[in-house]
Each structure stands twice: as structure tokens, then as C-alpha cells.
Amino acid sequence: MAQTQQVKRILVIHGPNLNMLGKREPEHYGSQSLGAIDRSIKDRARELGVEVSAFQSNHEGELVEAIQAAVGQIDGLIINPAAFTHTSVAIRDAVLLLDVPVVEVHLSNIHKREPFRHHSYIADVATAQITGLGPAGYIYALEALAEMIA
Numbered sequence: 001m002a003q004t005q006q007v008k009r010i011l012v013i014h015g016p017n018l019n020m021l022g023k024r025e026p027e028h029y030g031s032q033s034l035g036a037i038d039r040s041i042k043d044r045a046r047e048l049g050v051e052v053s054a055f056q057s058n059h060e061g062e063l064v065e066a067i068q069a070a071v072g073q074i075d076g077l078i079i080n081p082a083a084f085t086h087t088s089v090a091i092r093d094a095v096l097l098l099d100v101p102v103v104e105v106h107l108s109n110i111h112k113r114e115p116f117r118h119h120s121y122i123a124d125v126a127t128a129q130i131t132g133l134g135p136a137g138y139i140y141a142l143e144a145l146a147e148m149i150a
């Protein structure tokens with residue numbers, strides 16, 4: 001935990017294909033681009049007085065490395081591992097390196113979709129899961145984390 005810092009830092013990690021938001025299956029993921037989502041997270045962070053940085057990658061190893069690099073540097077993590085939610089022991093193990101609250105976010109409700117999306121390798125190592133609330137889910141995750149780490 002980055003206890004000596006004044007301003008609390010939250011990292012937002014987006015997994016594969018989320019860079020295509022706005023163009024990708026809008027019936028599941030809506031019409032907002034990832035840039036617009038990140039901007040609204042950062043606007044809300046400013047209001048809450050926390051610092052947010054956001055990272056997206058289509059590569060599992062890059063996501064693992066981003067989490068590793070955050071160890072001891074952040075006060076909370078918001079992560080939408082996208083398809084890796086359902087496959088990645090490596091991302092789960094990386095999340096276990098953190099000793100800060102972690103909120104898993106999904107735009108769509110993964111439990112209402114195909115059976116292979118019902119299982120998350122992250123859910124039981126996260127503090128909470130927000131699924132099915134669209135981009136607002138990131139804002140709720142941020143608000144919850146800001147309160148938890150205040």
C-alpha cells in the first residue's frame with residue numbers, strides 16, 4: 001500500500017478488445033469509446049480527489065506486468081480483464097500480489113451471457129465485482145474504492 005502518499009492512487013486496467021469499444025458489439029458494450037470512458041473516470045476522480053491512471057492491453061503478459069509494476073505504488077485497482085477474466089490464472093496470480101482493494105468491472109452482465117463467461121478467475125480474489133451496469137460500473141467502482149481507501 002502506498003501509505004506515505006497524500007493523494008490516493010487508483011489504477012484502471014482494461015483487457016483485450018476493450019480498445020474497440022464503441023465499434024464492438026454495441027448491444028453488449030454500448031456506444032462509448034474507451035477514451036470517453038477513461039475521461040469520465042478521470043473527471044470523477046478529480047471530483048473525489050484521487051489520482052487515476054488507465055492502461056489497456058490486448059496482451060496477457062503486458063497486463064500481468066502492469067499489475068506487477070503497480071505493487072506498492074497504488075491504493076486500489078479497478079480491472080476489467082475482458083476475455084482473460086475467463087481464462088487467466090496468470091492475471092489472477094498477479095492480482096494476488098496486491099494488498100489493496102480490487103474491484104472487477106464488466107460492462108455486460110457476464111452471468112446472463114454464455115456459460116463460458118459465468119466463471120471469473122478474478123472474482124474470488126477481488127474485493128467486489130460490478131457486472132452489467134455499462135460504463136457507470138467503472139464510476140461506481142471508483143466511488144467505492146475512494147471511500148474504502150479514504
Ligand code: DQA
Nearest residue numbers: 017080082083106107108117
Ligand atoms: C467483458 C465481458 C467478457 O466476457 C468479454 O470477453 C469482454 C468484455 C465486459 O466488460 O462485459 O471482452 O469483460
